[in-house]
Amino acid sequence: MRSEGCLDESVLQELAAGIAPEGTLEQHGEHISHCDRCASILKRYLSIFSDEVTPEEQALISQLKSSRPETQRAIVRKMLRATIWKERFRKFVRWLKKPL
Ligand SMILES: [Zn+2]
Numbered sequence: 001m002r003s004e005g006c007l008d009e010s011v012l013q014e015l016a017a018g019i020a021p022e023g024t025l026e027q028h029g030e031h032i033s034h035c036d037r038c039a040s041i042l043k044r045y046l047s048i049f050s051d052e053v054t055p056e057e058q059a060l061i062s063q064l065k066s067s068r069p070e071t072q073r074a075i076v077r078k079m080l081r082a083t084i085w086k087e088r089f090r091k092f093v094r095w096l097k098k099p100l
Pocket of ligand 1: 003005006007031032035036037038039
């Protein structure tokens, strides 16, 4: 059930994909941890996106080998961003599982 403060499904989708604007998780994390609706939508998208992370990174790595330097830099930035996101997300999952 949607309540006041609930996030749009598109925002939850961006969070799960790791493309939400900076600060979104900090701003809404507490709400999600207390809201069954938002948490369940986020988990649903996460189960979709989590399977895609590793092959995507493998594809980026294979691109790295054959790219021009400027393309390589862009790929490295993308990978770093994905890595940072995953680390932040692991912390968030631990936080979600914390007994209230
Ligand atoms: Zn909510």
